[in-house]
Amino acid sequence: MFTALKKGRIAALGVIAVSAAVALAGCSSGSSPLDAGSTSTGSAAAGTIVIGSQSYYSNEIIAEIYAQALEANGQTVTRKFNIGQRDAYLPALASGEVTLFPEYSGNLLQFYDKSTAAVSADDVYAALKTAVPANLEVLEQSAAADQDSYNVTKAFADANGVTSIADLAKVSNVTLGGNAELATRPYGPPGLLSTYNVTVGFTPIDDSAGPLTLKALLDNTIQVANIYSADPSIGENNLVTLTDPKNLFLASNVVPLINKDAATPEVTDVINKVDAALTTEDLVKMNGESTTDQKSSADIAKEWLDGKKLF
Amino acid sequence: MNLFLDGIAWIFDPAHLNGPGGIWVRIGEQLSYTFGAVALAAIIAIPLGLWIGHTGRGRDVAVLTSGGLRALPSLGLLIIFALAIGIGFKAPLLAFVILAIPSLLSGAYAGVEAVDRRTVDAARAQGMTEWQVLTKVELPLGLPLLIGGIRSGVLQVVATATLAYFASGGALGVFINDGLKTRDYAELIGASIIVTVLALLLEGIFALLQRLFVPRGVTAGRISDVRSRPLRPRAVVGSPIQEGK
Amino acid sequence: MNWVVNNLGLIWSLTLDHIALAVPPIILGFLISIPIGWVANRYHASRGVLLTISGLLYTVPSLPLFIALPAILGTGILDPVNVVVGLTIYAVALMVRSVADALAAVDSGVRQAATAMGYSGWQGFWQVEFPLAGPVLLAGLRVVSVSTVSLVSIGSVIGVSSLGYLFLNGLQRNIVAEVISGIVATLVIAIVFDLILVAVGRILLPWAKADPSARQTRRRTAERALTGTVTS
Numbered sequence A: 001m002f003t004a005l006k007k008g009r010i011a012a013l014g015v016i017a018v019s020a021a022v023a024l025a026g027c028s029s030g031s032s033p034l035d036a037g038s039t040s041t042g043s044a045a046a047g048t049i050v051i052g053s054q055s056y057y058s059n060e061i062i063a064e065i066y067a068q069a070l071e072a073n074g075q076t077v078t079r080k081f082n083i084g085q086r087d088a089y090l091p092a093l094a095s096g097e098v099t100l101f102p103e104y105s106g107n108l109l110q111f112y113d114k115s116t117a118a119v120s121a122d123d124v125y126a127a128l129k130t131a132v133p134a135n136l137e138v139l140e141q142s143a144a145a146d147q148d149s150y151n152v153t154k155a156f157a158d159a160n161g162v163t164s165i166a167d168l169a170k171v172s173n174v175t176l177g178g179n180a181e182l183a184t185r186p187y188g189p190p191g192l193l194s195t196y197n198v199t200v201g202f203t204p205i206d207d208s209a210g211p212l213t214l215k216a217l218l219d220n221t222i223q224v225a226n227i228y229s230a231d232p233s234i235g236e237n238n239l240v241t242l243t244d245p246k247n248l249f250l251a252s253n254v255v256p257l258i259n260k261d262a263a264t265p266e267v268t269d270v271i272n273k274v275d276a277a278l279t280t281e282d283l284v285k286m287n288g289e290s291t292t293d294q295k296s297s298a299d300i301a302k303e304w305l306d307g308k309k310l311f
Numbered sequence B: 001m002n003l004f005l006d007g008i009a010w011i012f013d014p015a016h017l018n019g020p021g022g023i024w025v026r027i028g029e030q031l032s033y034t035f036g037a038v039a040l041a042a043i044i045a046i047p048l049g050l051w052i053g054h055t056g057r058g059r060d061v062a063v064l065t066s067g068g069l070r071a072l073p074s075l076g077l078l079i080i081f082a083l084a085i086g087i088g089f090k091a092p093l094l095a096f097v098i099l100a101i102p103s104l105l106s107g108a109y110a111g112v113e114a115v116d117r118r119t120v121d122a123a124r125a126q127g128m129t130e131w132q133v134l135t136k137v138e139l140p141l142g143l144p145l146l147i148g149g150i151r152s153g154v155l156q157v158v159a160t161a162t163l164a165y166f167a168s169g170g171a172l173g174v175f176i177n178d179g180l181k182t183r184d185y186a187e188l189i190g191a192s193i194i195v196t197v198l199a200l201l202l203e204g205i206f207a208l209l210q211r212l213f214v215p216r217g218v219t220a221g222r223i224s225d226v227r228s229r230p231l232r233p234r235a236v237v238g239s240p241i242q243e244g245k
Numbered sequence C: 001m002n003w004v005v006n007n008l009g010l011i012w013s014l015t016l017d018h019i020a021l022a023v024p025p026i027i028l029g030f031l032i033s034i035p036i037g038w039v040a041n042r043y044h045a046s047r048g049v050l051l052t053i054s055g056l057l058y059t060v061p062s063l064p065l066f067i068a069l070p071a072i073l074g075t076g077i078l079d080p081v082n083v084v085v086g087l088t089i090y091a092v093a094l095m096v097r098s099v100a101d102a103l104a105a106v107d108s109g110v111r112q113a114a115t116a117m118g119y120s121g122w123q124g125f126w127q128v129e130f131p132l133a134g135p136v137l138l139a140g141l142r143v144v145s146v147s148t149v150s151l152v153s154i155g156s157v158i159g160v161s162s163l164g165y166l167f168l169n170g171l172q173r174n175i176v177a178e179v180i181s182g183i184v185a186t187l188v189i190a191i192v193f194d195l196i197l198v199a200v201g202r203i204l205l206p207w208a209k210a211d212p213s214a215r216q217t218r219r220r221t222a223e224r225a226l227t228g229t230v231t232s
Helices: A007-029 A033-040 A057-072 A086-095 A105-112 A121-131 A154-160 A165-170 A180-184 A189-196 A211-218 A265-277 A280-291 A297-308 B002-011 B023-055 B059-071 B074-085 B090-113 B117-125 B130-167 B173-181 B185-213 C002-006 C008-042 C044-058 C062-073 C080-104 C108-116 C121-158 C164-173 C176-204 C212-227
Strands: A048-052 A076-080 A100-104 A136-138 A148-152 A175-178 A201-204 A224-228 A254-259
Touching: A048 A057, A048 A086, A057 A076, A057 A100, A057 A265, A057 A280, A057 A297, A057 C164, A086 A105, A086 A254, A100 A105, A105 A121, A105 A254, A121 A136, A165 A189, A175 A211, A180 A189, A180 A201, A180 B173, A211 A224, A211 B074, A211 C164, A254 A265, A280 A297, B002 B185, B023 B059, B023 B090, B023 B130, B023 B173, B023 B185, B059 B090, B059 C121, B059 C176, B074 B090, B074 B130, B074 C121, B074 C164, B074 C176, B090 B130, B117 B130, B130 B173, B130 B185, B130 C062, B173 B185, B173 C062, B185 C044, B185 C062, C002 C008, C002 C176, C008 C044, C008 C080, C008 C121, C008 C164, C008 C176, C044 C080, C062 C080, C062 C121, C080 C121, C108 C121, C121 C164, C121 C176, C164 C176
Parallel strands: A048 A076, A048 A100, A175 A201, A175 A224
Antiparallel strands: A100 A254, A136 A254, A148 A224
């Protein structure tokens, strides 16, 4: 029996273990996710733009547009999409793990300055320029807006005579649904109370105003849903977006946030050109192509760039 | 270590402990998922497992199925169910039932199979019916492995129930998600500590149960029977099914 | 189904990401467990302690672990190393018990015979005990493999690319086919890994099939590893 166990087998075991280790070393120095390890400790290699996106499909489309536009202009791009929410990726931008990120001006400003008084798109943008950390900067903002908005069903609006957020004060037992972090955002329940004197319950639904939020709203599990204004489901489901006379929500336009180390003219010129061409209607249309037509963000971005003939 | 202390401090802040959405409520939800899912899984898996173990039929299918179920990512299942059912506790519960089934199923059939065939034959020779063989011989003797399967299912669900927040199903994952989204490490670590402590408590309870419910003399499931045979047979007292391994 | 056809490239690249995250923890977990399991088996007093600690590690929920690791390791928040280290910890937690049980299942008569034939402790371990423990080790490794493959997806929640992306993205866009394709691809990886392990076992451990009584012990030990019911 022992003859079967002789060194030959041990050697075979060793060979397999070693070759596996070599293969692994190959993996970690090659492409695949493991290569990000090399960029994590400092800023990315010179000349490579690392584009991030939120785990929000619409944000990923904009990031993909940036990526393809830069690639069309001879830049090397690494995509690090689907990075949680602002609280998770801003430190990555500051550390240089990610160098370029499509952002939304109002929400970003409120992240840095909770008590900001800026409301209009221009004021927000001006305030944002000074609010971002020293090693980051915002490029020119786009006319395209995608901001938080409170929506109710047509039936609820009609039954309770609600058209503005202020009208919610007349209705009792209203529950608001949105991503978990909305609970502590300035425009979340605390802001509703202080700005409009409206008290609401809150149900966290972590799909970034996706199908679960919509289903909960249509089922009347929640009565008010935080849905982004460029979301095609508002139109598709006849939802009523409540007006915001006291400006609880700041204007929130698409704006690129970039690590200064990466902000060379070759990069900023391309991105500014893209943002100048992007409109809110484009966003709504592209979002619909993603959810309804199930197209990939790469295809949607390519079609948009081909249509605009920017480069 | 500071993070750890911050986490502990977070747990014992009365503002976090009490009220709707407080720690106690979330612990209750976490345990409800755990026991609810394991109970539902037990209704399905234990009778099936006992039948497979007793008859020997469908064993290969059961091994394959429980292996396959183990590989199913809970997050994906939970999301599929949530998209179909909507938010609330039902989608996570369903996903956790599926998570618990493999452990319970294999615990049940392995328990019955581990019983010495000669003991079973002796029971039959004494005139026991098949039902009696199952309930009076195979089940009590296979109990350690069966309880072990339940224990393993309970631990898996209690650690995984943190994912329920994906379907707005509450439980301790709410804090973990909150902590993640707002980079509140104290909240994140605090909630994780609670989950780990819950798991350890349940583990302890089950280790105790395994001891209490095992009929005297039953050693199946103890490590001793997978150890090699001693060179000379040991004097075995009170463990008649020890031989022949 | 249309979605799947149009996104085969995406599914494939995420599958590769998933594999690259799953393989290192399985191998590292195995290698790290061998000395720990050996100590647990060799020194009886340490057995309970080591197995309890490894069991304790397994109860730490995965999502917070992935998030807490950057703070402990000093890695970047998006660094895949966090996921690899986290999964390695789980792999070790599962595997230590298997190693200890596998070594315990080696016939003590064989061990004594090896000593009698003049094998040193080191030789005896690598040339006799370890190969004989192979089948049970393999059974444990298969469990580790399946569990690691299915856990990798959680990494997507913290922004490390894997098939879990399809779950989160499919959820937001309400594309059920996307979520299902993620589940199916995970299953396929798990099955392929398992087949590879079985094949490796056939090549390296040809004697495993020869001895029926050993096979039964092995099967039972493997099942106990699966149900986690081996009490010490």
